[in-house]
Amino acid sequence: xxxxLYNYVLSGNCYKVRLMxxxxxxxxxxxxxxxxxxxxxxxxxxxxxxxxxxxxxxxxADHEILTETQAMLVWLAQQxxxxxxxxxxxxxxxxxxxxxxxAFASRxxxxxxxxxxxxxxxxxxxxxxxxxxxxxxxxxxxxxxTEQRIHGHPWLAGSSPTIADIACFPYTALSPDAxxxxxxxxxxxxxLHAVRCLDGFITMPGIFELHTLRNPAGADASPLxxxxx
Amino acid sequence: xxxxxxxxKYWYPVAMVNELASGQTRETVLLETPxxxxxxxxxxxxxxxxxxSLSVQNAFDHWWVTLSDNPYPLFKVPEAAETDRRFVxxxxxxxxxxxxRAVENFLDIAHFPFVHTDVLGAExxxxxxxxxxxxxxxxxEVIASNIRFYQPQAAKSAEGGIETQxxxxxxxxxxxxxxxxxxxxxxxxxxxxxxxxxVDEETCDVWPWMxxxxxxxxxxxxxxxxxxxxxxxxxxxxxxxxxxxxxxPGLEIPxxxxxxxxxxxxxxxxxxxxxxxxxxx
Numbered sequence: 181x182x183x184x185l186y187n188y189v190l191s192g193n194c195y196k197v198r199l200m201x202x203x204x205x206x207x208x209x210x211x212x213x214x215x216x217x218x219x220x221x222x223x224x225x226x227x228x229x230x231x232x233x234x235x236x237x238x239x240x241a242d243h244e245i246l247t248e249t250q251a252m253l254v255w256l257a258q259q260x261x262x263x264x265x266x267x268x269x270x271x272x273x274x275x276x277x278x279x280x281x282x283a284f285a286s287r288x289x290x291x292x293x294x295x296x297x298x299x300x301x302x303x304x305x306x307x308x309x310x311x312x313x314x315x316x317x318x319x320x321x322x323x324x325x326t327e328q329r330i331h332g333h334p335w336l337a338g339s340s341p342t343i344a345d346i347a348c349f350p351y352t353a354l355s356p357d358a359x360x361x362x363x364x365x366x367x368x369x370x371x372l373h374a375v376r377c378l379d380g381f382i383t384m385p386g387i388f389e390l391h392t393l394r395n396p397a398g399a400d401a402s403p404l405x406x407x408x409x
Numbered sequence: 410x411x412x413x414x415x416x417x418k419y420w421y422p423v424a425m426v427n428e429l430a431s432g433q434t435r436e437t438v439l440l441e442t443p444x445x446x447x448x449x450x451x452x453x454x455x456x457x458x459x460x461x462s463l464s465v466q467n468a469f470d471h472w473w474v475t476l477s478d479n480p481y482p483l484f485k486v487p488e489a490a491e492t493d494r495r496f497v498x499x500x501x502x503x504x505x506x507x508x509x510r511a512v513e514n515f516l517d518i519a520h521f522p523f524v525h526t527d528v529l530g531a532e533x534x535x536x537x538x539x540x541x542x543x544x545x546x547x548x549x550e551v552i553a554s555n556i557r558f559y560q561p562q563a564a565k566s567a568e569g570g571i572e573t574q575x576x577x578x579x580x581x582x583x584x585x586x587x588x589x590x591x592x593x594x595x596x597x598x599x600x601x602x603x604x605x606x607x608v609d610e611e612t613c614d615v616w617p618w619m620x621x622x623x624x625x626x627x628x629x630x631x632x633x634x635x636x637x638x639x640x641x642x643x644x645x646x647x648x649x650x651x652x653x654x655x656x657x658p659g660l661e662i663p664x665x666x667x668x669x670x671x672x673x674x675x676x677x678x679x680x681x682x683x684x685x686x687x688x689x690x
Contacts (some may be wrong), residue, residue: 188633189633189636189637190633190636190637190640212627212629212630212633213629214628214629214632214633216500216636217425217428217498217499217500217501217632218500218628218629218632220629299503300502300503300640300643301500301501301502301503302501302503302614356644356647357643357644359505385636385637385640385641385643385644386640386641386643386644388644389526
């Protein structure tokens, strides 16, 4: 096996890694961790792997341990993206944008992600400031994606999909789980649609498959087909 | 009697047994009433509302509480006594919907291919074959039987698609119990239940519970399989309008496949179980 993923099926961060692996067509071993209700990620033996007590945890075939999700995306792209498009190391301007949005993804986890755990699994939380932070982050994302579209790009960094899109996709797509609907964010909706059109896209609870993917009725299935490019 | 007064007469789950450590406290809400829970040193649970102590009982790996001095008896699940089963409490999930809608969705088969795609159903196997529904007079429960449906992965333990048989029971307005083909044993059925804690008429805490024959899957895998399914339902439930369950005909148009739901709504109406229901058309 290429790597082992300590996984929780409802975690947006675990889904990030599962999605990236699927897009890159990499197989791996997934080990289920009883995050809820068992809190197994806060106990041994998981704490030995990751003292921070977070999921996912990725262990490489060489026994290297990664505990930060965005770092896992970089690692996956460096290892398995033969075309160097998801992490285009040779393209410095695009890499700069990717780094910006990789860091931004942590803000989505800390706001939308935490609010989602509170709303869905009753995790204790001071909800009001977290919700305010989530909406602020989504508005920044909306604003940036609007500008990108003006330049004819549906993606976060540059003109092609990168790990930045995958880093920001899950908690943005899952915000309705935390009672933040997408109605106010048209550029985000188009971008979510574009990600869902990618070859190798997979779903998780709260993120449904595009029905047209399975049964294309002759329509142009390109990411921009439903919008003005 | 008001809808809430009727609802007060039942038992509701408020925590998993062993969830709280000795001395640990938690606050929750049942039927709009704030509750204080505290685990005692001898492994029991104290529950109180407005500083009044409440009756508590331990059943199906959960603590059940009632706000009534004279409640209906708790329903029975005989399979809970079969000690060779794996008992799997799956943890609470909060859903912004009527507690009755949560139960009704659990009773529905037609949505499997569209919501639980490639797990509990798949296109083009979308037909709901004719099945039977009755009200069991002895226990006054809704029973739906003779249900069969093609499922690509009916359970964690299933390898490949099988035609799954189902039986559904509604033993209390906010409880649904299903029996389905056990992939590992021909002579037994797996039991999956949904215990619903009504927070208010449009909010519920749902406690899924399973009693399975499965010797191979890890506990974490079993829990995550169930949570995966239920969280797909949650998205649908939170988008159903009106949020309360219409209990009179006219507002929603049922089809033959919705026979269980129709019977459930009639049964609720007959007993006056209107908490979380929408009256009129």
